[in-house]
Amino acid sequence: MSLDAKIPQGPLAEKWSKHKFNLKLVNPSNKRKYDVIVVGTGLAGASAAASLAALGYNVKAFCFQDSPRRAHSIAAQGGINGAKNYQNDGDSVYRLFYDTIKGGDYRAREGNVYRLAEVSVNIIDQCVAQGVPFAREYGGLLDNRSFGGSQVSRTFYARGQTGQQLLLGAYSALNRQIHLGKVKMYTRTEMLDVVTIDGHAKGIVTRNLKTGAIETHAAHAVLLATGGYGNVFYLSTNAIGSNVTAAWRAHKRGAYFANPCYTQIHPTCIPVTGDHQSKLTLMSESLRNDGRVWAPKTVEVAEKLRSKEITASQVKEEDRDYFLERKYPSFGNLVPRDVASRNAKEMTDDGKGVGATGLAVYLDFAESIQRLGEDTVRAKYGNLFDMYLQITDENPYKQPMRIYPAVHYTMGGLWVDYNLSTNVPGLYALGECNFSDHGANRLGASALMQGLSDGYFVIPYTLGDYLATIGPKPVDINHPAFEKTKQEVIAYNNKLLALKGNKTVVEYHRELGHIIWEYCGMARSEEGLTKAKAMIKALKADFWVNAIVTGENDEVNAALERAGRVADFIELGELMITDALARRESCGGHFRVESQTEEGEALRDDENFAFVSAWEFKGENQEEELHKEELVFENVKLTQRSYK
Amino acid sequence: MNLTLKVWRQKNTQTAGKFVTYKAEGISPDMSFLEMLDVVNESLTRKNDEPIYFDHDCREGICGSCSLYINGHPHGPKKAITTCQLHMRTFSDGETITIEPWRSAAFPVMKDLATDRSAFDRIQQAGGFISINTGGVPDANLIPIPKVIADEAFNSATCIGCGACVAACKNASAMLFTSAKITQLGLLPQGQPERYSRVQAMVAQMDEEGFGNCTNTGACEAECPKEITLNNIAFMNNDYFSAKLFREEQAHDHTGGE
Numbered sequence: 098m099s100l101d102a103k104i105p106q107g108p109l110a111e112k113w114s115k116h117k118f119n120l121k122l123v124n125p126s127n128k129r130k131y132d133v134i135v136v137g138t139g140l141a142g143a144s145a146a147a148s149l150a151a152l153g154y155n156v157k158a159f160c161f162q163d164s165p166r167r168a169h170s171i172a173a174q175g176g177i178n179g180a181k182n183y184q185n186d187g188d189s190v191y192r193l194f195y196d197t198i199k200g201g202d203y204r205a206r207e208g209n210v211y212r213l214a215e216v217s218v219n220i221i222d223q224c225v226a227q228g229v230p231f232a233r234e235y236g237g238l239l240d241n242r243s244f245g246g247s248q249v250s251r252t253f254y255a256r257g258q259t260g261q262q263l264l265l266g267a268y269s270a271l272n273r274q275i276h277l278g279k280v281k282m283y284t285r286t287e288m289l290d291v292v293t294i295d296g297h298a299k300g301i302v303t304r305n306l307k308t309g310a311i312e313t314h315a316a317h318a319v320l321l322a323t324g325g326y327g328n329v330f331y332l333s334t335n336a337i338g339s340n341v342t343a344a345w346r347a348h349k350r351g352a353y354f355a356n357p358c359y360t361q362i363h364p365t366c367i368p369v370t371g372d373h374q375s376k377l378t379l380m381s382e383s384l385r386n387d388g389r390v391w392a393p394k395t396v397e398v399a400e401k402l403r404s405k406e407i408t409a410s411q412v413k414e415e416d417r418d419y420f421l422e423r424k425y426p427s428f429g430n431l432v433p434r435d436v437a438s439r440n441a442k443e444m445t446d447d448g449k450g451v452g453a454t455g456l457a458v459y460l461d462f463a464e465s466i467q468r469l470g471e472d473t474v475r476a477k478y479g480n481l482f483d484m485y486l487q488i489t490d491e492n493p494y495k496q497p498m499r500i501y502p503a504v505h506y507t508m509g510g511l512w513v514d515y516n517l518s519t520n521v522p523g524l525y526a527l528g529e530c531n532f533s534d535h536g537a538n539r540l541g542a543s544a545l546m547q548g549l550s551d552g553y554f555v556i557p558y559t560l561g562d563y564l565a566t567i568g569p570k571p572v573d574i575n576h577p578a579f580e581k582t583k584q585e586v587i588a589y590n591n592k593l594l595a596l597k598g599n600k601t602v603v604e605y606h607r608e609l610g611h612i613i614w615e616y617c618g619m620a621r622s623e624e625g626l627t628k629a630k631a632m633i634k635a636l637k638a639d640f641w642v643n644a645i646v647t648g649e650n651d652e653v654n655a656a657l658e659r660a661g662r663v664a665d666f667i668e669l670g671e672l673m674i675t676d677a678l679a680r681r682e683s684c685g686g687h688f689r690v691e692s693q694t695e696e697g698e699a700l701r702d703d704e705n706f707a708f709v710s711a712w713e714f715k716g717e718n719q720e721e722e723l724h725k726e727e728l729v730f731e732n733v734k735l736t737q738r739s740y741k
Numbered sequence: 742m743n744l745t746l747k748v749w750r751q752k753n754t755q756t757a758g759k760f761v762t763y764k765a766e767g768i769s770p771d772m773s774f775l776e777m778l779d780v781v782n783e784s785l786t787r788k789n790d791e792p793i794y795f796d797h798d799c800r801e802g803i804c805g806s807c808s809l810y811i812n813g814h815p816h817g818p819k820k821a822i823t824t825c826q827l828h829m830r831t832f833s834d835g836e837t838i839t840i841e842p843w844r845s846a847a848f849p850v851m852k853d854l855a856t857d858r859s860a861f862d863r864i865q866q867a868g869g870f871i872s873i874n875t876g877g878v879p880d881a882n883l884i885p886i887p888k889v890i891a892d893e894a895f896n897s898a899t900c901i902g903c904g905a906c907v908a909a910c911k912n913a914s915a916m917l918f919t920s921a922k923i924t925q926l927g928l929l930p931q932g933q934p935e936r937y938s939r940v941q942a943m944v945a946q947m948d949e950e951g952f953g954n955c956t957n958t959g960a961c962e963a964e965c966p967k968e969i970t971l972n973n974i975a976f977m978n979n980d981y982f983s984a985k986l987f988r989e990e991q992a993h994d995h996t997g998g999e
Contacts, residue, residue: 148875163796163855164862166902167804183882219876226878228871228931230895237885255895261803262898269870276866284859307851336798373772375779376800484801487826488773553875601786603779645786652753653852655794656786 100353100711100726103514104208109732110190113212116515117558121565128153130569132316133560134301136288136343138165140260140267140545141528142322144552147270150279152557154564157314158271158280161287161306161338161658166268169324169336170548173260174381174481176242176252177545179221180214184241188249190214195733197543200246200433201508201536202685202701203735204359204709206728208515209533216554217546221253223553227266231255243386244541246433246740252542257381257481263545267552287658288343289590291319291350291524292582298524299572300579302586306658309651311587313579315572317564318523320556321347322548325507325529327360329666329673330618331610333504334366334379340662341669344511344530352519353711353724355512355532357669358677361539361686362619363505364390364437367488367498368457372607377503378488380460381481382541385430387465387474388498390437392444392451392458394418402451409451409459409497420444428740435538435686435699436740438502442619443697445501452499461497502619506544508535508686509676512711512726516559517551520711523563527551532709537685590650593660598643602656605640606663609633613670617677622690626678633671640667672712672721679723682706694737703735742768742829745837746781748793754849754857760839763793770830774817775800775807777829795854800825802966805901808908809854810841815905815964823903823966843904845913847951858904860950861918867946868939869922871931884930897925899967906961906969912953917961919947920977921969927980937984944981 105116123131131154135146138160146158160168180193193214198205221239225231231253232240241250255262274280285306292300292313300315326341327333348354365380393399394416401407420440422429430437441458444450451457466474471494475482482493489499511519511526513533518525528548535543616622616629640663648654683692683699684706692700709726744765751758763785768777775797782792798806807824811817817827832838840854848856898921906917923940926932932939955974962971 144875151874162798162804162806163858164805164902166862166865167798167806169799169804171805172799172801172803181881221881222878223875225881226871226873226931228894228926228929230891230898230925230929231881232895233886233888233891235888237887237891238882255898258803258899261901262895265898269865270873270875272862272866273870273872276868276870282862284862336804337800338798370771371769373769373776373780375773375776378801483821484826487802487822487828490828490830557875597789599787601783603783645789647786647789647791653794653855656792 100512100520100724101514102206102726103516104206105515109207109211112208113215120558120562123561123565125153127569129155131155131564132157132572134314134316134319135159135322136301136320137168137322137324137530138271139168139170139322139324139528140264140548141530141552142168142320143264143267143271144549145320145322145527145556146280147267147274148553148557149560150274156274156280157283157316159283159286159288159303161285163285165271165282165284166265168264169339170264170545171261172336173545174257174379175244175383176254176259176542177220177263178244178251178542179217179253179546180251181218181221183239184250186249188251192249193217193251196247197534197540198536198733199738200540201538202699202738203536203703203707203730203733204684204728205534205536207730207732212555213534213547213550216550219554220546220549224263224266227269229255229262229266242383243431245382245385245431245437246540248428254383257383257478260545263549267549289346289586289661290582291347292578293350293521294576294578297522297567300574302583307653309649309654311583313574313583315574315579317567317572318525318560320525320527321511321530322527322552323530325510326666326669327504327507329609329670330504330613331607332369332374332377334363334377337376340665342662342665344526345665345669347511347519347521347524349714350521351714352521352524353512353713354509354672355709355711356509356676357673357712358617358680358687359508359537359685360504361434361506361508362438362502363434364441364502365460365500366503366505367485368452368454368501378484379503379505380485380498380500382434384460384478384481387469387477388430388460388462389419389464390421390430390458390460391417391419392449396448399449399451403453403455410463425740432740433538433540438619439688441502457499457501459497460500462493463497466494506539508532508537508539512709516562517556518559518563525556525560527556537687590657590661593646593657593664594650596641596644596646596660598645600643601645602660602663605636605644606666609636609663609667609670612636613673617673620688620690621677623678626674630671630674630678633667633674637667637671640664675721676710676712679710680706698737742770742832742834744768744832744835747837747839748854749841750793750853751850753852758850768829770828772829773800773825774809774811774827774829775825793854794852797825802826803901805903808843808856808903808905810843810908812839815843815908816966821966821968823901843908845907845952847913847915848904848907860952861902861904861915863950864915864919864943864946865922868942871926872935886930890928894925894928897921897928897969897973900969901967903966905964905966907952909960909964910953911958911960912956914955914961915947915950915952916955916974916977917965917969919943920973923980924973924976927976936980937988940977940980941984944977
C-alpha cells in the first residue's frame, strides 16, 4: 500500500485554509444521523468529543479511568505554546512553525507543523472563553514564560498545573455535551479491539472494568485519543494506567505504527532511588527559566558529594561546571530536551554525577532566589518545589534539586495522514496517540498544543469529509464482524487468565523496562539493539508460560487489565527496537552512537533517512514490514541543528 | 520497616466487607504509600491470592484517583497531600496502619478500597461549564481580568475531585467540591452570564445525589489535599440565596445552551 499523506498543494501558509474549503461538509440536519466513537478523554479526546457533539454528531466517549477528568493530560505541568506575540518579542506563526520543525530535527511534515502553529492562537482564545484561569499580569492581560528550543516567550501557563486547567476546561465542554445528551460517556471501560468491515473501522470491542462484560459498539468512525506508550520503559513520568493497548490492537488490525523509536527522555526528573519505584516524577521544563543546571567540574568533587562528605552549597563556584551554559551560550539552560538529556548523561558517564547513585546532576535556584526573592520563586513554581520535597525529603529552596533524565513522551504513534486518518479508513488517531507533528523530538509546551489542536480545530473539519463520503446509513451492530471480534477478545483474555506461573506481570514489565532503557534509551547501538531484540523475544515467550494472572474475567480484575497491557508493551518494545535498528542515523531523541558529530551531537543522514517509518503488522511472531513516507521540505533548509 | 496493615476488603457493592490483616515487611522509608501496597500485592499475587484493589493513576498528586482513608484521615496524616504523595518515612517501624475506602452513601464501595465517585461527574455535568461551542470566541486578551481575581479563580480551580472533603465530613457533604467550581466560574467575567442558573443546577444535583449539608465544621478544608478553602462554600451560599431570593425568575433554566 502506498502512503499518501494527503498534504494539500500550494504555499505553506495557504494549505490549511484551502484544504478546509475543499473538504466535503455534512449538512447540519444530517449530522445527527452519524455516530462517532472517541476513545480516551485527555486533551485530544475530550476536546474532540465536545467539539464533534457541538456540531451535532452523536458521540460515544470511552475512558478506562473512573472519570474523564483523570486522563493523564491532567499532569502536564509547564504550559502551552501559542504564537500570539503578546510579548512583542518577534514571535509569529512562522517562527513557531520553524522552531518546531527544527526542534524535531527535521523529521516532521512541514504542512502539519505549520497548521499546528496556525491554530495555536485559537486554542488560547478557546481556553480563556471556557474559564481556564491562565496566569495574568497586574494589568489583567495574559502572562507568558519561555520554554526550551525557543528564544521568544510564547508559553501560556497556569502555575505548574497547566495540563490540569486545560483538561478541566475540555472536561467542562465535554460535560456540557453529556448534559445535552449529545455525548454518552462510558467510564471504567477499556477498548480492547477495533471492528473492521470491508476494510473500514466500524466499531470497537470493550471490557467493562466493573463487571468484566465484553461489549461491542458500532459507529461510522472511530477516533483513538489514547495517549503515548512511554510506559513501555516501565519507569516513566506517565500515569500507571497509561498504556498502548488501544493503539497496539488497532495496529494489529492493520493501522501502521510510525516512528516507534522516537521517544522523548526529559532532562529534569527526580532521580530513581530503588527497585521499589513505580513511576518517576517530572520537574517542569519551566524550571529551567530560573534554575541553572550544573555538575561538579572534577570526579574528586563528585565523589565527595556522593559520599556526603560535602554538600552542594559547599562546592565553590570555580569547581562547578554549568555545562549547558558553557556549551550552548545562546540557548543556555533552555536547549531542547534531547540535547539537555544527553549532556546530563555525558556528565554522569564521566563520573561527575551526584546523589547516592551518582545518576543525577543539579538544578540550582540559589541565584534566582537571591535575585528575585524566595516569595517570587514560590509564586512561580511553588507546587513543583512542594512535590520535590514530598518525594525526596529535601528542601529545594535551601539546596539544589537533584535531577536526571526520564522517559516522558513518545513522538512515535499510529501513522496518520494530514486529515488525522490512519491507513484504515474510518480510524483516526489524535494527540500523542499519533506520530505526526513533533518529528524526532518534541519541544516543551507543544504536547498540550497538539492535543487540543487535533481535537478542537482539526478533526471537526477533516472527519466530515469522510462521513460525507460514506453516507449516513446506520452501522449494523448485528454484522458478524462484531461477534467475531468479540469472541477473539474473549479468547485472548481467557488465554491470559489461564496463566498461573511463578512470576508476576509487574516483574515482566520491570524487566522489559530495563531492556528498553538500557539498549533503546538515550544511546543506541547496532550491537546493543540486536542483543535487546533477542532478549525481548525471549521475554515474550517466557511471559506466555510463566506469568501469573489472578482472578476471573467477570469481576473487577486489575491483574487482568495489567497483563493485557504488559503483553502489548512487550510486542511494541520489539517493534521499537526493530525501528531503531533500521534507522541508521541519529536524529532528535533517537541517538545512534555510530552517527554523531565530532562534538557528540546527533548527526542526521538526510540523504538516506528523511522519511517517516511506518510499520505494518504481518502476523504473530512475524517481522513487520517497513513502508516509507518521504519527507519533503520546500520551506526550511535542512541544517545541522545548532543551539550554540 | 515492618508494618501491620488492617485493610478493608469487599468483593463488590452488593457484598458486605470486612477488615483483613496483612504484614508489610522490608518496607523502605523512601517508598510511597502506594508503592508499599504494591509490595503487599506482589506477595499476594505470588501466592495466587487476590491483590488489594485501590484506585490510583498519576501518582504525583494531580489526577485525583487515589482515595485511601488512612488511620482515620483521608489521604493519611499529612496536610495538603494526596495518598500517592505520602511516603513511608511518615510512619514508624512496627506501626499498625488502618486503611479504609471513602465512607459515604453517595460513594458506594465498588471493590475493596475503591468507591464509585460518578456522583461528582454528574454534579459537574449539571452546570460546571460555560455554554460555548468550539470556535467563534473573542481574542484571549480582549477582556482583562485583575490578577487577584484570576489567582483566586485558579485557587478554586485546583480541586482534583478526589472526594476527600466528602470522606472527611460527618455529613458526607459535597459542598466544598461543588462550590469550588461555582466560585471559579463565578469569579471570572466569562462565567457571569450563567452564574445564577449554574449555582442552582449544581446544588440541586448535589442534593439529588444524597450528599449531606454543611454544618460549618471545616473538616473538608482541613483535609483537602489542594487546600480549597471554606470561602468557596460561602461564595456558593451567597450566590445560591441571591439567586433564590432575587433572581429566580431572571435565572433561566440551566440547559447548557440549547
